[in-house]
Amino acid sequence: MSVVSTPHLNFRGDAREALTFYQSVFGGQLILVSNEEAHSAELPAEAQQVKFGQVIGENGFQIMGYDVPRSVAYDQGEKSVFVSVRGDSADEIAELWKKLIPGSTIIEQLAPSFFSPAYGMLKDKFGVVWVLDVAVPYSDS
Template identity: 70%
Template sequence: MTVLTTPHLNFRGEARAALEFYHSVFGGQLILVSNADAFSVERAEEAQQIKFGQVIGGNGFQIMAFDVPASNSYEQGEKSFFVSVRGDSVPEVTELWGRLAEDSTIIEDLAPAQFSPAYGMLKDAYGVVWVLDVAAAYEAA
């Protein structure tokens, strides 16, 4: 049996823009299903908001997102979660960092760290905190 964990991000009206941005960073397939597409419009102004959205990259990257309807409570919170992207090499992670950093707030610059050849943290324009690093071998404790 295989189990895949995919981060699912919740937005209030920004899911489409966020997913389109992540697609521009990671490539792959972009899937956007609006409330209208799913025949589940509660309020007319939410018809084009995202009921189901996903980016599936050819490199194994996956992320899902949707717009929380106004009829449901929603509080994004402060650093309530991080999305971690771990690559195999510094050039690979540096390239993703450069694209993801557009219009983002850098929390920690991408640089060598004690536990990784490259590690960085940023908060993108949609309020999502991303951690990017290069996978490193660890000694058993």
Template identity: 70%
Template sequence: MTVTTTPHLNFRGDARAALEKYHDVFGGRLVVVTNADASSVETPSEAQQVKYGQVVVENGFQIMAYDVPASVPYDQGEKSLFVSVRGDSADEISELWGRLAEGSTVLADLGPSAFSPLYGMVEDAFGVVWVLDVAVAYDAA
């Protein structure tokens, strides 16, 4: 049996735009199912909002998102989560950083840190905080 953990991001009307941005950054396959597609329209103005969406990349990257209906209380909060993207190549992380940082607010410049040869943090236009770094082996002492 295999278990996969996938971040699932909640939005209020921005899920499609966020998923399209992440698809542009990471590539892979984009799936978007609207409330209309799923025959679950509660409010006509929300018919084209995302009921289920995901980006899945062959290298293992996955992210899911949907639009929280107006009938459900929602508060994204501050620093409610970080999405961590780890790679084993500085070139790969640098390339992803360049695409993800476009249109985002840089919270920590991409560069060496005490725990990684390359680390950076951005908050994208959708309020999601992304941490990118090069993975290193740790001694579990």
């Protein structure tokens, strides 16, 4: 049996823009289904909002997202979730970092850390907090 965990991000009206941006950063296939297409628009103004959205990268990256309807209470919170992206090399992580930076607030600059050759944290223009680092083998010694 195989299990995959995929972050599912909630937005308030900008899921399409966010998922399109994430596809531009990570590549892969973008799938967007609107409320209208799913026959589930509660309000006419929400017809083109995202009912189901997903980015699936050839490199293994996956993320999902949708627009929370106005009829449902929603508060993103300050740091309600971190999306962690781990790569094999500092160059790979640095390239993704550069693409996520526009409109972002840097929380921790991308730099070597005691546990990784490259680690950084930022809050993107959609309010999502990203942690990028190079995965290294764990050693308990």
